[in-house]
Amino acid sequence: MLNEPARRISERALTLWRVYGIIQFLVVLLINIGLLAAVYFWNWPMWLTAIGAAVLVGEVVLSIWLIPKLRWSRWRYEVTEKDIDLQYGIFFITRTLVPMVRVQHVDTEQGPLLRKYRLSTISISTAATVHKIPALDEYEAEELRQSISALARVAEEDV
């Protein structure tokens, strides 16, 4: 039957996602401070801060600790001559097969944070769908992009 795809994405992805989590946390923190001020100056109801605090704690547990961990451990991929095999998702697990002959083009992209961690996101487009592998090591991504575009033969005109 189906074996899991062999390769994992870069371990630095974990760090990156935690950084995203921290940024989110900071935004929530700012809102909380605003809320506190509102309660203090305009007598907004107290329970609002309780909700705010709960969200803050949830943010720490989920966005910084749990979600990046689960996401990273689920993400697997494998690229062979014949097809691209992806597995991802925390609660909804998706396993996708894309035959190499269907691939129309491959892109890599890199935002400022990704660049800082020397990571790169690769997106593989067919005529109808786009598939992304996030946060690969940038050399690995570059290599992968070249090998995929070499393997994906000239797209047949009749898609």
Add this chain to the structure above:
Amino acid sequence: MFEPKRLHPISAVINFVKGLKDAILPILAVIFLNGGFRSGSIEWIPLMVTAGFLLLLLIGGIVRWLRFTYRMEEGELRIEYGLFFRKKRYIPIERIQSLDYSEGIFHRPFQLVKVSVETAGSSGDQKAEAELTAITREEADQLEALIYEHKGGTGVQIEEGEEATEFTPAEPKRTKVFEMKMKEIVLMAVTSGGAGVVLSGVVVFFSQFMDVLPIGRIYGQVVDWIQVGVLIIAFSVLIILVIAYGISILLTILRYANFQVNIMEDDLILTRGWLEKKQTTIPLNRIQGIRIDENLIRQPIGYASVTIISAGGSALKGDEHQLRVLPLIKKSQIGNVLHHILSDYEMAESLVRPPRRSMIRYMIRQSWLFWLAVIPISYFFYPFGLLSLIVALLATGLGWLCYKDAGFNITDKQLTLQTRTFIKQTYLMKKHRIQAASLMQTVLQQRVQLGGVRVSLKSGVGGAVATCMYLNQEDAERVLVWYK
């Protein structure tokens, strides 16, 4: 056909009417809101503005016609147009997939057709379709012949325009593979979901209408009136429903009258329509898959409709009507007719079904929201709120139907996926047309060894997705292994 040609002058009128149609709401607003009909005195300025606007539209229509030229040159269809900005659109003939014709009421008296040029809309392409609003039949035939000849690669280099126009094509043979009788068209109209569309239109109209009314002021009176006139309202709603239904039936009949499917060379040609005749061409090699729809009314009486999923041009714009090859057909006949049109597609004889333990999941999936809503509704609107129980039960029943109708079948080259969200849909897909296949599971489903399958096809400029949920995990994996 080297010298630039104009469209038939009637297209100026068509442009004008089209502009008028787009601008009808603002014009009415100007007349009725500012016109002051109620006070008796007509204000001249708004009327003048309207008249000026109409004149502008008319001139615009004429100028647009004057500016629009098309010609065949160096293996390209070259179109130049534009009211203020001159635009040029050159379409290489190889990129032209097909020409679609339609004849509206303006075209009929002059033997004209509207031609839509369909191009291969592969992704990343810039928009390249074109529309010739009105040209004569002969011109259209000439155009088609030129394209046909160019593509045929007969190697005949046309050197002078004169020769080209004299060229008469050897029209390839057409074979009729399907037609609809009036009886079937009426049956189709009666059982279509079109009634729903018109109805939602009516609903939207009324909700708009309600917004405009000064609700607060007349609310008190309305409440009194409602208590007196509940019956009257119910009755008028019923009347509106019946009228809407009637209109939708009439529209369907007009749209699908004289429906015929022909095969010519490698193209499928659909002709239909009564007031407005339409001809759609679908190149066979662009067909990505087939979808069979059975709605809740048609399924019990054994009828279905068949739609083609085509990678065709961007001009199709997801207009389902254009790709419905068999708008209504006895389900038992589909295999037979399909055999003539697309001989490599076959109807699956038996399906692999989801296991029994999926049943409850289907039922919950379709109805949990309704059950959740039942609690507050019953509580706040006791006792009539309890009626919401019926809705929730119906949704649960639909879930059960979804379970009954789900399934798939694999043959050597074909995947058949059957699924229902509301309408029962059966997708027939060839392995080499599927763009990507996925296995989907939640963590909970993984524990009980269930999984869903999702496959993507190319359709128009985007994609079509077929899913089948809560299958046995090994069955779902089998689909992926087959695809591999």
